[in-house]
Amino acid sequence: MTAGSLNQRSRVGEWLLFYTLSVIGALVLSAILVEATGGDWRPVVSALLDGSLRRPGRWGETLGTAAPMLLVAIGTIISSKAGLINIGQEGQLFVGAAFATYFGFLIGGPGPINVVFILIFGAIGGALWAGVAALLKYWRGVPEVLSTLLLVSVGGQVVAYGLSKTWILLAPLADRGNRNQVSTQLAKNNRLPRPEIFGNEVPFAVLIGVILAVIVSLALSRTVWGFKLRMLGRNPRAAQRSGVAQTRYGAGALMLSGGFAGLAGAAMLAGGGFAFGNYQLVPGFATNIGWTGLLVALVAREKALVAIPVAFVFAGLRTGSSFVGATGVEGRITDVIQGLLVLALLIPPAVMFIRDRKRAEALATDRV
Amino acid sequence: MSGFLQAIGDILSSESTYINGALFAAFLAFAATGEWVAERAGTLNISVEGMLLSGAFTSAVGYDITESVAIALVLGMVGGLIVAVVQAEMSHRLTADQFVVGLTLNILVFGLAGFLDNELEPSTKLAERWAIPLLSDLPLVGRALFDQRWPFYTLYPLIVFTWWLVFRTRWGLELRSVGENPQSADVSGIDVNKRRRQSIYYAGATSGLGGAFLVFGQVGLFEDSIVGGRGFIAIAAVIFGGWTLRGTIAGCVIFAGALSFRLSIQGLGYEVNSELLQSLPFLVTLIGMAIFAHRVRAPTALAQPFVRGLK
Numbered sequence: 001m002t003a004g005s006l007n008q009r010s011r012v013g014e015w016l017l018f019y020t021l022s023v024i025g026a027l028v029l030s031a032i033l034v035e036a037t038g039g040d041w042r043p044v045v046s047a048l049l050d051g052s053l054r055r056p057g058r059w060g061e062t063l064g065t066a067a068p069m070l071l072v073a074i075g076t077i078i079s080s081k082a083g084l085i086n087i088g089q090e091g092q093l094f095v096g097a098a099f100a101t102y103f104g105f106l107i108g109g110p111g112p113i114n115v116v117f118i119l120i121f122g123a124i125g126g127a128l129w130a131g132v133a134a135l136l137k138y139w140r141g142v143p144e145v146l147s148t149l150l151l152v153s154v155g156g157q158v159v160a161y162g163l164s165k166t167w168i169l170l171a172p173l174a175d176r177g178n179r180n181q182v183s184t185q186l187a188k189n190n191r192l193p194r195p196e197i198f199g200n201e202v203p204f205a206v207l208i209g210v211i212l213a214v215i216v217s218l219a220l221s222r223t224v225w226g227f228k229l230r231m232l233g234r235n236p237r238a239a240q241r242s243g244v245a246q247t248r249y250g251a252g253a254l255m256l257s258g259g260f261a262g263l264a265g266a267a268m269l270a271g272g273g274f275a276f277g278n279y280q281l282v283p284g285f286a287t288n289i290g291w292t293g294l295l296v297a298l299v300a301r302e303k304a305l306v307a308i309p310v311a312f313v314f315a316g317l318r319t320g321s322s323f324v325g326a327t328g329v330e331g332r333i334t335d336v337i338q339g340l341l342v343l344a345l346l347i348p349p350a351v352m353f354i355r356d357r358k359r360a361e362a363l364a365t366d367r368v
Numbered sequence: 369m370s371g372f373l374q375a376i377g378d379i380l381s382s383e384s385t386y387i388n389g390a391l392f393a394a395f396l397a398f399a400a401t402g403e404w405v406a407e408r409a410g411t412l413n414i415s416v417e418g419m420l421l422s423g424a425f426t427s428a429v430g431y432d433i434t435e436s437v438a439i440a441l442v443l444g445m446v447g448g449l450i451v452a453v454v455q456a457e458m459s460h461r462l463t464a465d466q467f468v469v470g471l472t473l474n475i476l477v478f479g480l481a482g483f484l485d486n487e488l489e490p491s492t493k494l495a496e497r498w499a500i501p502l503l504s505d506l507p508l509v510g511r512a513l514f515d516q517r518w519p520f521y522t523l524y525p526l527i528v529f530t531w532w533l534v535f536r537t538r539w540g541l542e543l544r545s546v547g548e549n550p551q552s553a554d555v556s557g558i559d560v561n562k563r564r565r566q567s568i569y570y571a572g573a574t575s576g577l578g579g580a581f582l583v584f585g586q587v588g589l590f591e592d593s594i595v596g597g598r599g600f601i602a603i604a605a606v607i608f609g610g611w612t613l614r615g616t617i618a619g620c621v622i623f624a625g626a627l628s629f630r631l632s633i634q635g636l637g638y639e640v641n642s643e644l645l646q647s648l649p650f651l652v653t654l655i656g657m658a659i660f661a662h663r664v665r666a667p668t669a670l671a672q673p674f675v676r677g678l679k
Contacts, residue, residue: 037487085467140658145414145467146604147657150650153597157647164643291475298468332483339476343454346469350462357675 018348026344030337039329048334051323052316060200064271065289066315067205068093068264072293073300073307074209074216075126075260080302081220082253083233088133088148089261090290091155092126096262097269098159099125101169101183101281104190104270111189118190119208119266126262127255129155134251144254152290160283169281183281191279192271205267210308212260217304229253261290292318295342301349314338375638385632386512391586393624394516394523397617398578399602400609401530402571404616407606408534409567410547410669415455415470417599418477419572421592423448423579425481425490428590431583432490440492441519441580448576449569451477456565463673474599482592494588495519519585526574531613533570543567547667550674560674575599597650604653610664619656626652 031041052062072089079086100122107117133151136142162168163181170176171184192204220226231239232249240246268276268289277285292314299314300307321334379385399416406413426447431440451473459466495517504514534540545553546563554560583590601623608622609615626649633640 033483037484087467087471136654136658141662142654142657143607143661145412146600146607147654149597149600150604150654153650154647154654157643161641161643164641294471295475298472330483330486332479332486335479336476336483339472339479342472343458343469343476346458346464346472347462350458350464353463 014352015348018351019345022344022347023341026337026340029340030333033336034329034333037329039327043327044324044329044333047323047327048317048320051320055323057200058319060197060202062312062315062319063206064194064201064203064276065318066311067203067209067271068268068276068289069293069296069315070209070213070307070311071205071264071267072261072290073296073311074213074304075257075264076294076297077300077302077304077307078216078220078229078260079253079257080297081226081233082229082250083236084250084254084257085145086130086133086148086254086257087145087294088130088150088152088155088290089257089264089294090286090288091148091152092129092258092261093265093268093290093293094159094286095129095155095265096122096124096126096258097265097281097285098162098169099128099262100266100269101186102162104186105184111187114190115192115270118186118270119263122266122269123259123263126265127259129262130258131251131255133258134254137254138247138251148254156283156286159281163281163283171280181283186270186272186279190270192267194271203267203271205271208263208267209311213304213308220304261293264289264293292338295338299342299345375633375636378636379629379632381508382632382636383508383511384635385628386509387516388631389621389624389628390509390512390516391520391624392627393620394520395578395582395586396598396602396605396620396624397523397527398581399571399575399599400605400616400620401527401613402574402578403603404606404609404611404613405530405534405543405574406564406567406571407611407670408547408667409543409564410550410667410672410674411460411466411564411568412603412671413452413455413459413470413568413571414467414600414603415451415473415477416571416575416602417595417597418470418474419448419451419575420579420582420595420599420602421481422451422477423576424583424590424594425485425579426450426576427580428490428492428583429484429488431492432488437495437519437584440584441522441577444580444583445573445576448572448574448579450572452568452572452575455572456568459673460561460564460568463675466671466673478592485590485592490590492583492589495584517585519581522577522581526577527613527617530574534613539563539566544667546674547669550669550672554674554676564674575602601649601653604657607664607666608653608656608660610660611666615664622656623649623653 034041034044051058053059072093076086076089100118103121104114104118107114129151133144133147136147137144163170163183166172169183171182175184176182194201194203228244228249232244232246236246269279269281272279296307296311296314299310317334317338321331324333325331399420403416423444427440427444430443431437455469455473458464458469498518500514504510534543542558543563546558546560550560582594587594605619605623606616608619630645630648
């Protein structure tokens with residue numbers, strides 16, 4: 001009994017040690033890269049902190065950027081629990097935002113109710129776009145890794161087409177001035193509220209994201225549905241034999257994950273703010289939020305609650321990057337830091353897995 | 369309708385369609401050939417995109433320093449290999465999920481290439497054009513296949529060599545066995561994960577060469593959007609081709625046809641909606657896979673990690 005708890009404690013220690021070492025390793029590598037290209041890493045760190053937290057209004061901005069990333073990540077966690085690799089969130093988000101725009105204006109109900117409709121249609125749009133990949137997978141056997149990804153480009157172009165035709169998404173001439181390919185701005189009462197807290201505007205989407213993270217986390221760990229999904233992810237054949245229809249649960253998980261990405265798109269549209277334009281749809285609206293949300297999910301390792309702080313860190317890197325340019329170092333260093341961090345965080349669990357197996361093997365040999 | 373047929377006829381009889389098509393197909397084929405080897409060994413590394421970009425970048429930097437296209441091509445292979453080593457070590461020594469590693473690598477390489485490109489700004493140019501006598505005079509396809517910049521011609525021996533390697537050497541036999549039945553391969557004394565790592569190195573080298581070809585044989589300069597998602601089309605070509613080398617190359621040609629069609633139809637002055645046209649290669653890839661992915665048999669252990677004692 002004591003031995004067991006001791007073992008447990010040393011395991012936690014090992015985890016902490018491994019994770020700290022990898023994060024430090026990634027940061028040191030990034031610093032070396034900055035130094036090697038003739039920069040200085042200290043002002044870069046300072047600029048990152050200024051841009052993400054310290055300057056007035058910046059942490060609200062970071063929270064606002066984190067919200068859609070978190071939503072995308074939650075969706076990704078659902079599909080990866082079911083053993084599916086959805087990497088098309090960027091497209092699902094954009095298509096979701098387009099659906100939200102189109103139906104938001106089509107229905108045009110009174111203020112708050114229409115905001116709800118916008119969010120719901122965003123989710124539906126994203127789910128349908130992921131549904132195409134689900135259909136291709138379960139009907140035609142196309143791997144979802146590729147189809148979701150190829151659909152990103154297709155989705156981008158389809159929405160861009162919609163934005164070039166007035167009868168679909170393009171704003172009438174009076175509303176867009178000389179600009180091409182923009183939708184009409186959402187009316188004031190069709191936007192998500194942005195209450196001000198301590199001088200920071202905090203978009204309402206943050207609250208939606210956190211609540212959904214809690215719900216999804218509980219649903220995955222405590223409900224029959226979550227159990228079936230996990231079973232499908234761990235061993236599809238066993239799941240099928242015990243009555244979990246692969247097609248239904250798999251397609252459902254994929255569409256749900258697309259739905260979350262679409263919801264993120266709708267929340268960006270209705271949430272507005274400095275980061276996401278002017279409550280209107282333009283080409284390139286998704287601005288890599290889908291990709292970053294996917295990274296958040298990878299780092300959070302299938303835990304929706306862990307995704308909350310991770311999304312905040314990644315959002316901080318993004319909001320901070322706009323301040324890095326002033327230090328003379330290329331702002332895209334934040335992309336590198338992000339990639340290195342994710343890569344570094346993949347190492348500890350893998351190393352632990354191998355160590356555990358080696359130990360188990362040694363134990364087994366002893367017994368023989 | 370007759371206008372449409374006329375357009376198709378014009379495109380099919382225009383030499384530039386074939387020249388562009390050959391360039392696109394060659395670029396895809398460099399990556400797809402290596403990826404095919406890796407997939408026959410049971411790994412599905414989606415880091416091909418990153419390998420291509422990395423190869424393109426290191427070759428551009430290499431040329432900037434040495435001013436020799438040949439050395440730049442070799443450095444391109446090294447660039448692809450670096451990504452491959454990270455992918456292979458992490459997914460087939462440390463047993464991290466291969467998709468997750470590949471995806472992360474793609475994003476990391478994209479960031480790194482963008483960052484370093486802005487810092488270093490390597491200057492490059494197109495390689496020399498070599499026309500092969502007689503063959504290049506063939507109608508329609510002559511110039512496309514035999515009057516290209518010289519890095520293009522590395523593709524022909526590469527394909528032959530790859531076929532020989534996989535089907536005529538012991539290494540190739542072991543490689544295929546590892547992709548079909550890793551448990552049996554392991555029992556008969558083959559180091560499964562080592563073979564898989566080697567297959568990924570091979571994919572890295574050919575993709576790196578493909579990236580270098582893109583810079584010196586087709587575009588002439590480096591930018592971070594140069595690959596633009598075509599690494600994934602190369603993976604799709606392998607699946608489309610049913611995991612045979614012939615089929616893979618055929619897939620490259622068909623998908624490249626869609627890319628080239630898009631350029632030609634605008635070049636010949638036909639009015640087609642440009643947004644829809646831009647998504648055409650991706651649509652053709654999706655439709656192609658929807659038709660063929662079902663009918664072919666994948667290597668049995670494709671994308672399944674191997675850990676001794678676990679099945």
